[in-house]
Amino acid sequence: MSIHEWFKKKKLEKEGAYVRERLDIPGNLWVKCYKCSQAIYTKELEENLKVCPKCGYHFKLTHFERINQLVDQNTFKEINANIKSVNFLNFTDSKSYTKRIEDAIAKSSLKDAIVTGTGKLGGKDAALGVMDFSYMGGSMGSVVGEKIARLIELAIEKKIPVLIFSSSGGARMQEGIMSLMQMAKTSAALGRLRENRLPYVSVITDPTTGGTSASFAMLGDINIAEPGALIGFAGPRVIEQTIRQKLPPGFQRAEYLLEHGMVDVVCERKALKDTLVKILRWFDEKE
Amino acid sequence: MKKNDPVKNLLPFEKPLVELYEKWEELKRLSGQSKINMDEEIRLLEKRIEATRRDIFTQLSPLQIVQIARHMQRPTTLDYIEQVFDNFVELHGDRNFADDPAMVAGIAKLDGRSVVVIGHQKGKTTKENIARNFGMANPEGYRKALRIMRIAERNEKPIIALIDTPGAYPGIGAEERGQAEAIAKNLREMAELTVPFISVITGEGGSGGALGIGMGNRVLMLEYAIYSVISPEGCASILFRNAARANEAAVAMKITAKDLLELGVIDEIIKEPAGGAHNNFAASAANLKSAIMNNLEPLLSLSHRELIAHRYNKFRNMGIFEEG
Ligand SMILES: [Zn+2]
Numbered sequence: 001m002s003i004h005e006w007f008k009k010k011k012l013e014k015e016g017a018y019v020r021e022r023l024d025i026p027g028n029l030w031v032k033c034y035k036c037s038q039a040i041y042t043k044e045l046e047e048n049l050k051v052c053p054k055c056g057y058h059f060k061l062t063h064f065e066r067i068n069q070l071v072d073q074n075t076f077k078e079i080n081a082n083i084k085s086v087n088f089l090n091f092t093d094s095k096s097y098t099k100r101i102e103d104a105i106a107k108s109s110l111k112d113a114i115v116t117g118t119g120k121l122g123g124k125d126a127a128l129g130v131m132d133f134s135y136m137g138g139s140m141g142s143v144v145g146e147k148i149a150r151l152i153e154l155a156i157e158k159k160i161p162v163l164i165f166s167s168s169g170g171a172r173m174q175e176g177i178m179s180l181m182q183m184a185k186t187s188a189a190l191g192r193l194r195e196n197r198l199p200y201v202s203v204i205t206d207p208t209t210g211g212t213s214a215s216f217a218m219l220g221d222i223n224i225a226e227p228g229a230l231i232g233f234a235g236p237r238v239i240e241q242t243i244r245q246k247l248p249p250g251f252q253r254a255e256y257l258l259e260h261g262m263v264d265v266v267c268e269r270k271a272l273k274d275t276l277v278k279i280l281r282w283f284d285e286k287e
Numbered sequence: 288m289k290k291n292d293p294v295k296n297l298l299p300f301e302k303p304l305v306e307l308y309e310k311w312e313e314l315k316r317l318s319g320q321s322k323i324n325m326d327e328e329i330r331l332l333e334k335r336i337e338a339t340r341r342d343i344f345t346q347l348s349p350l351q352i353v354q355i356a357r358h359m360q361r362p363t364t365l366d367y368i369e370q371v372f373d374n375f376v377e378l379h380g381d382r383n384f385a386d387d388p389a390m391v392a393g394i395a396k397l398d399g400r401s402v403v404v405i406g407h408q409k410g411k412t413t414k415e416n417i418a419r420n421f422g423m424a425n426p427e428g429y430r431k432a433l434r435i436m437r438i439a440e441r442n443e444k445p446i447i448a449l450i451d452t453p454g455a456y457p458g459i460g461a462e463e464r465g466q467a468e469a470i471a472k473n474l475r476e477m478a479e480l481t482v483p484f485i486s487v488i489t490g491e492g493g494s495g496g497a498l499g500i501g502m503g504n505r506v507l508m509l510e511y512a513i514y515s516v517i518s519p520e521g522c523a524s525i526l527f528r529n530a531a532r533a534n535e536a537a538v539a540m541k542i543t544a545k546d547l548l549e550l551g552v553i554d555e556i557i558k559e560p561a562g563g564a565h566n567n568f569a570a571s572a573a574n575l576k577s578a579i580m581n582n583l584e585p586l587l588s589l590s591h592r593e594l595i596a597h598r599y600n601k602f603r604n605m606g607i608f609e610e611g
Contacts, residue, residue, distance in 0.1 A: 142608045171494075173525065176515065177552050180516040183495060184478070187471055188475065195479065211495055214471050233455065242458065
């Protein structure tokens with residue numbers, strides 16, 4: 001391998017589809033960008049909406065940060081905050097699902113992987129679902145499915161659009177088949193929304209795969225992806241193992257999906273609120 | 288259908304039967320040669336074979352059921368179509384990109400009634416399996432399925448879907464052409480179908496790839512079929528960090544027909560003949576046919592609105608959580 005090829009390979013590895021990364025920014029003064037390795041002053045990163053000022057890498061947001069960045073101040077009202085996962089299969093792998101739930105709650109200070117509610121964007125009402133990857137990798141179990149279904153039903157009742165921000169590794173295996181059924185449940189609810197002629201905007205963020213992408217995340221009237229987000233049905237590792245060949249560069253990234261016609265817009269975080277407000281104002285022309 | 292070779296088709300856990308079958312064959316051979324009547328001995332041995340088989344099959348572990356569900360000789364969708372339905376005309380293509388041989392679909396008659404039938408298609412030999420992509424559909428397979436469901440809907444005909452897939456295909460082309468979108472769209476559209484819809488898990492119900500044609504008003508399952516969110520091997524390698532612990536994963540995930548009936552995810556178990564569907568294909572096809580007809584009957588009198596509401600409520604109520 002020539003030194004040139006070696007550099008190229010290193011670069012590819014860096015951009016590779018599945019660089020494992022820490023998902024939150026520790027309470028340090030300085031953070032190293034996962035993509036370009038630039039040291040960034042935490043304050044500066046936060047002011048820049050958690051986007052690397054040097055390379056544009058979009059760090060994951062917690063539900064709290066997402067709501068703060070997008071929803072008009074003091075308009076967000078959470079609903080169904082008290083639905084909680086239970087270990088109904090008595091599932092235990094390296095630890096029990098009961099313990100995993102407790103740990104996830106402690107780590108993320110969330111009751112499950114999605115927060116739902118209503119709020120305004122640019123003065124327009126919307127039903128909002130915000131997934132949070134820090135709760136068990138944003139996995140979809142009964143609670144995520146139920147909260148999304150109730151959110152959509154509320155939107156139908158209130159005649160307001162639905163906006164869901166996805167960030168999820170897919171179905172929650174610890175709930176077995178019941179996690180699969182949440183795909184049916186959320187998609188069926190979106191069918192109802194459509195029958196009621198109400199819009200749904202799906203904002204797909206890093207990463208969104210498996211049962212989440214194969215249900216509500218890909219069903220937006222308008223699908224918006226954040227730059228660089230990993231979006232796909234199967235995980236890159238599974239694909240590589242199945243086909244036994246290297247994946248093309250940029251595979252399953254937001255830009256790749258745009259090129260293949262799967263998303264409408266790849267939108268940088270700094271332009272996201274404007275874009276969403278424009279869309280909401282297009283749907284609802286009342287001033 | 289190929290003639291069944293009872294010994295060759297036995298699974299590892301059916302080993303006690305091998306010796307008995309060998310004895311049986313020996314007796315048959317001797318009785319053909321000699322003048323001594325051995326009918327009684329043969330009959331007794333056959334009884335013993337059946338008793339031993341019953342013993343084995345009454346205490347199957349979930350992973351053993353997985354092996355039956357994946358048996359190379361297990362009847363496929365096209366086998367069932369041939370035995371259960373008449374006048375089948377296969378319809379090809381998604382009208383966008385390609386025809387997917389891992390998914391078959393067409394129009395047919397079921398006991399004189401026009402229906403459409405859709406199902407994943409596996410092969411019984413390596414060659415067939417390669418041609419059928421091991422029953423793992425690409426997006427065009429799901430899009431073809433939806434296209435045929437729409438034909439059923441426009442013509443007020445019931446839909447029967449037979450599910451037998453390890454999962455939707457994880458490949459580069461599948462991703463590029465929107466595997467996730469294809470499945471998601473099917474889920475949303477199936478919920479809104481105005482005609483009776485029955486889905487049956489006949490073999491492997493592999494995750495989203497199975498659910499992609501699986502949102503029936505009634506969901507039935509063959510006795511030794513499985514239905515799961517991920518394969519036991521996949522679950523074991525991710526959660527137990529060792530694919531060899533598939534047995535534990537299979538137990539933990541509750542993937543058998545009996546478990547799924549208890550969880551309320553399926554509505555009915557269709558009995559399989561002794562030794563599994565591959566052991567007596569005619570009997571398993573007959574069981575499938577009567578189960579489909581029995582479940583279809585009450586749906587036929589429902590209005591469009593009732594059918595949609597029935598299906599919506601069925602899936603809307605799935606999920607177990609705490610509140611308060
Ligand atoms: Zn950077």
